Amino acid sequence: MIDETDSRLLAAVQANAQITAQDLGDLLNLSASQAARRRARLEADGLITGYTARLSPAKLGLTVQAFVQVQMAAHSPEAAKGFLRLIATLPEVTACWTLTGEADYLLRVWCADLPALNTLIHHRLLPNPAVARVQSQIVMDQPKPDAGLPV
Numbered sequence: 035m036i037d038e039t040d041s042r043l044l045a046a047v048q049a050n051a052q053i054t055a056q057d058l059g060d061l062l063n064l065s066a067s068q069a070a071r072r073r074a075r076l077e078a079d080g081l082i083t084g085y086t087a088r089l090s091p092a093k094l095g096l097t098v099q100a101f102v103q104v105q106m107a108a109h110s111p112e113a114a115k116g117f118l119r120l121i122a123t124l125p126e127v128t129a130c131w132t133l134t135g136e137a138d139y140l141l142r143v144w145c146a147d148l149p150a151l152n153t154l155i156h157h158r159l160l161p162n163p164a165v166a167r168v169q170s171q172i173v174m175d176q177p178k179p180d181a182g183l184p185v
Contacts, residue, residue, distance in 0.1 A: 036081065039064070041185045043072055044081065048182030051085040088180075096144040098151050099173040103137035104159065107166035117164045126154050137169070148172075 036044070039062055046053055046061055053061075059069035076082045091099065106113060121127050121141070129142040145151040151170070159168050 036076075040072065040076060040081075043069070044076065044185040045182070047073065047082060048185070051087075091144055095146050097147055098145045099176070100143050100145070100151055101171045101173070102141040102143055102155065102159070103133075103169045103171075104139040104141065104165055105136060105167040105169075106138045106164055108164060109138070113164035117162060120158070120162055124154065124158060126150070 042062055043058065046058060055066040055070035055073070058064075058073065059066040062069055062072075064072070073082070091097070104117075106117065117139070118130075121130050121139075124143075126143045126145050127141050128144055131140045132138065133140055143151065143154060145154060151172070155168055155170060159165055
């Protein structure tokens, strides 16, 4: 169970993973050592699972973000394992979800340009024997950036 101070700590760490124990303590009205111990406990309890850096896709030459829905041809465990092995080899795929409904998987992909997205779909995804259908939606704009969890 987490208390209000833990919730505030989690929100602060989501906003800035590099926040110092001193700054965290100041924000939470705790000493730096108390704040550090709380953060360590939340890490040990698995509420904080890691820290990442947000990179600029544009500065890395990634100008096309798309969501790709994949419908499987077969729903056997072997087909799913083979498809997921493929996905693991594709750096353009930055997230993958299994879904209910018509599509079996939803992929978030980042590509340098439309030809690169076309290559990913037509030369990597569709040739997989487990894949029956692929449908993509190209992101035009992202008015709300990826946010942390509501804590």
